[in-house]
Amino acid sequence: MEGILRNAARAAAACATLGALSVTLPAWAQERPLVIARNLEINSLDPHRAFCDTCQIYLSATYQGLVKLAADDRSIEPSLATEWKANDNQTEFTFKLDPKAVFSDGSPVEAKDVKWTFERLKNLQADPSFMMKGVTAIETPDDKTVVVKMESPNSEFIGILAAPYAGIINSEVASSNGASAGADAATADKGETWFLANSAGSGPYVLDTYRPDDELRFRANDKFWGAAPAVKEIVIDQSADAVSQAQMLQSGAADIAMQVDPDTAETVASPDLTIETVPSYNYIYVSFSPGAAGNQTPLDREVRQALAYAVDYQGAIDFTVGGKGALQASPIPNGFPGTDDLPMPEENLEKAKELLAAKGLQDGFTVDATVASINVYGVDLALLMQKLQQDLARINVTLNIQPVASAVWRQQIVNPGIPFSARFYAPDYYGSAQYVQFFGMVPGSWWERNASGQGKVDLVNQKEVDLLQQALAASGDDVARLYREIALEMINDRIIVPVVSPNLILAYRNEVAGVRYSACCNLPLAELSMK
Structure with missing residues (x-):
């Protein structure tokens, strides 16, 4: 039934866009998923094996780090940690966790989860493991305090923790489904398959479904401890090239097209669309x-x-x-x-x-x-x-x-x-x-x-x-x-x-608000809304 409603909403939007007739969408159509067209190109949904642009979007929506990158793309803001400090030579970092923070199953985010997450990120020896290079010990004096010790100074460690790959995982849930953080995690961990169908974070969204080379679907985390996201369901639809993404945008099949190139953008002419060109760090x-x-x-x-x-x-x-x-x-x-x-x-x-x-x-x-x-x-x-x-x-x-x-x-x-x-x-x-x-x-x-x-x-x-x-x-x-x-x-x-x-082309339908390029996340899904 959901597929029928989704297609009907798309068809109505397409008719309105093409000017064939004037359409007022019914309430059920206005509640449709927000659709993003992009080439998924996902190597994994395991937070510690994933390493791709779509992975950044996914992980920053479903997991939270101790800190996060601010909208200026340069400064650091609190996330799961309310405060932090470093010793004088940048070899020891102490974090205090927000007592209100909970995972998507309602359980509290605790120091043991941070310790387990960082140890797994390091020991799995996958692409993002370099972020924990130099970490020698992680101590948990109490449930809401984490102390990370380094073998040598690392003035960028706080910035590193804003990366999506450093998002904190619900250690009990992940461990019970084959994930391992031990020194032998590179060979002992069996969690990757489970992560293809489940998320275990504290972010504003949770994984609904993932079908390789087809779609990645999010739904709002009904236990999210922060401000609830405005859009309840988001779908990233597989669309391999700029032309097909632009066509989806023009027809109303997509609300955002993420990889439209400058040449294709010049062919997209519609009063219903916004096309912005912004510099990037990519x-x-x-x-x-x-x-x-x-x-x-x-x-x-x-x-x-x-x-x-x-x-x-x-x-x-x-x-x-x-x-x-x-x-x-x-x-x-x-x-x-x-x-x-x-x-x-x-x-x-x-x-x-x-x-x-x-x-x-x-x-x-x-x-x-x-x-x-x-x-x-x-x-x-x-x-x-x-x-x-x-x-x-x-x-x-x-x-x-x-x-x-x-x-x-x-x-x-x-x-x-x-x-x-x-x-x-x-x-x-x-x-x-x-x-x-x-x-x-x-x-x-x-x-x-x-x-x-x-x-x-x-x-x-x-x-x-x-x-x-x-x-x-x-x-x-x-x-x-x-x-x-x-x-x-x-x-x-x-x-x-x-x-x-x-340069990046931001291409989206006018009724979508909150579209911006982010240095850490590409597109922060929790900031999106529908006018």
């Missing part, structure tokens, strides 16, 4: 993996530098997002600490040819370029790779493009590795350490592991290691200065080369 980058098994030519630093010089960066921005984007200097995005006045990427074919000639590669070579067949931030990664193929052909380098499903890409980047690829990244909180710990050539970072072929090639940059340690212990102006030095090192590594930081 970016698309190319990556080199010297340790990949498929390398036919060693991708040493000089060769990587040559390939980077051959890229037509402005042309890539024009080609992918119609010029509606920005150059980005380093893997730390524009506007984050340490990014002022960095040298922007440069196209220099003569320098590229000179570097290759010095290596005896003036006649060129072939590089395997596996890329996920997805559209993200309005950029089709396979099309971007075709542009790069044309660019590199100018220095006699042939890209052998191999489009694959995103899940396949994730497997291949680990083993056997992918020599050359393109990918995307969005921030989890406002702070530069996350980019060093994920993209930097520091031991154990995600890209140090995968670009090196799990250690087959030594890519560790000791200067980055030392500078990061200093930055995490610094304060004031020293923080930005140190991250700028790290950014220069990361540029010189030429493992991660940003190509475009796309």
Whole structure:
């Protein structure tokens, strides 16, 4: 029956949008779910295995952290914790939990849940586990107090806790359904399947249903301890590309379209729709993996530098997002600490040819370029790779493009590795350490592991290691200065080369309010309402 009502509401909205007739929706239609069109591209719904843009939306709606990122995308506000403090050298953090906070089953949020959550996040050794790197102990003096101790200073730890992946889990419920936080969680945990059908947080929404490559459905948490969300049910409908998302928006089948690109946006003309263009911290980058098994030519630093010089960066921005984007200097995005006045990427074919000639590669070579067949931030990664193929052909380098499903890409980047690829990244909180710990050539970072072929090639940059340690212990102006030095090192590594930081298109029907871009959550669902 729900499907019939939903379709009837959509049909009525579509008729009104197309101007075929004047329709006044009945009360039941006005209570329909709010529908968001986007490419789901979900790798997991387990809070500690999930690592994707849709994952951020999902986790920030169903779970809450100790703190949260404010609407200015830079400051931190209370969430489950009412107050917190750090010791003088940023190695011990104490939190006081809100006594009113409860999980979606009505049970109180307690210190044991925080301890279990952080230990599982660390021990599961999945993509977001780097956020708990350096945590040595978690103490719970009482039910509402948590003390986290670090092996070394970490001035960004409070910011890290605003990431959706640090949301607190109901430990009793999760444990009873196979989840484990022990030291052996990487092999002992069996909770992922359960999390595909259930949430166990304290957020304004709970998971209703998830059907892979179809829809992700939320319903309001009727035991939410904060202000109840205005929209009772939200559905994210799978829609793989910008054109189909725009069509859903125009027809009334969707209320929000999340990945409309600038070219498509220009074709959307309706008085019933709002189209906004806003800058973002998101970016698309190319990556080199010297340790990949498929390398036919060693991708040493000089060769990587040559390939980077051959890229037509402005042309890539024009080609992918119609010029509606920005150059980005380093893997730390524009506007984050340490990014002022960095040298922007440069196209220099003569320098590229000179570097290759010095290596005896003036006649060129072939590089395997596996890329996920997805559209993200309005950029089709396979099309971007075709542009790069044309660019590199100018220095006699042939890209052998191999489009694959995103899940396949994730497997291949680990083993056997992918020599050359393109990918995307969005921030989890406002702070530069996350980019060093994920993209930097520091031991154990995600890209140090995968670009090196799990250690087959030594890519560790000791200067980055030392500078990061200093930055995490610094304060004031020293923080930005140190991250700028790290950014220069990361540029010189030429493992991660940003190509475009796309502007975002916010596209939605006029009756929807509260649509905004968030650096941590992409789209905060609890702020949405229907006029």
